[in-house]
Amino acid sequence: RKEVEQDPGPFNVPEGATVAFNCTYSNSASQSFFWYRQDCRKEPKLLMSVYSSGNEDGRFTAQLNRASQYISLLIRDSKLSDSATYLCVVPSPGGYNKLIFGAGTRLAVHP
Amino acid sequence: EAGVVQSPRYKIIEKKQPVAFWCNPISGHNTLYWYRQNLGQGPELLIRYENEEAVDDSQLPKDRFSAERLKGVDSTLKIQPAELGDSAVYLCASSLMAGQGYGYTFGSGTRLTVV
Numbered sequence: 001r002k003e004v005e006q007d008p009g010p011f012n013v014p015e016g017a018t019v020a021f022n023c024t025y026s027n028s029a030s031q032s033f034f035w036y037r038q039d040c041r042k043e044p045k046l047l048m049s050v051y052s053s054g055n056e057d058g059r060f061t062a063q064l065n066r067a068s069q070y071i072s073l074l075i076r077d078s079k080l081s082d083s084a085t086y087l088c089v090v091p092s093p094g095g096y097n098k099l100i101f102g103a104g105t106r107l108a109v110h111p
Numbered sequence: 112e113a114g115v116v117q118s119p120r121y122k123i124i125e126k127k128q129p130v131a132f133w134c135n136p137i138s139g140h141n142t143l144y145w146y147r148q149n150l151g152q153g154p155e156l157l158i159r160y161e162n163e164e165a166v167d168d169s170q171l172p173k174d175r176f177s178a179e180r181l182k183g184v185d186s187t188l189k190i191q192p193a194e195l196g197d198s199a200v201y202l203c204a205s206s207l208m209a210g211q212g213y214g215y216t217f218g219s220g221t222r223l224t225v226v
């Protein structure tokens with residue numbers, strides 16, 4: 001298994017839809033994870049941190065399943081402005097001092 | 112609070128020429144990272160600094176890439192000579208410290224095109 005794997009998408013959804021992305025990881029010792037958002041030709045920006053079982057922030061919910069080694073990001077009531085690439089980030093197997101970025105899942109929200 | 116500042120924003124050079132990128136991290140952030148992002152991929156770590164010490168440079172192509180972080184603040188990444196395959200976005204990031212739970216703040220990146 002790769003250190004981190006994501007479905008590249010794209011996910012094309014209408015406004016108001018609920019969409020979920022999954023990310024699998026190989027390092028079973030990982031304890032904290034992150035979702036970053038990257039707009040086209042921009043830098044990645046931290047969206048959410050994920051510890052223990054999950055985290056919720058407004059329309060965004062991140063969940064962690066340690067047994068199956070995946071994390072998910074759920075976006076409810078999608079907005080046009082949610083269109084971006086979502087990067088799953090996990091600690092390196094060699095230690096917690098390096099984060100490994102997935103290739104990202106592209107989301108396109110249309111009217 | 113100023114974010115991570117990188118320059119230049121864009122750079123176009125001919126192959127075999129040298130190029131340098133500069134990064135100023137967020138004030139007080141001890142850990143600095145240089146990442147490279149190819150089109151359609153996630154960022155990949157090149158080098159990590161703890162203050163002025165390079166503690167992880169295992170993925171830095173040392174035959175042509177070099178980096179320094181003088182006085183534990185600003186950092187410079189250099190490529191000499193550049194190759195066509197070096198075309199990518201070079202991202203600098205900083206964090207308060209390395210370790211679980213500390214996300215990174217990225218600069219806007221330098222988009223390098225080697226022709």
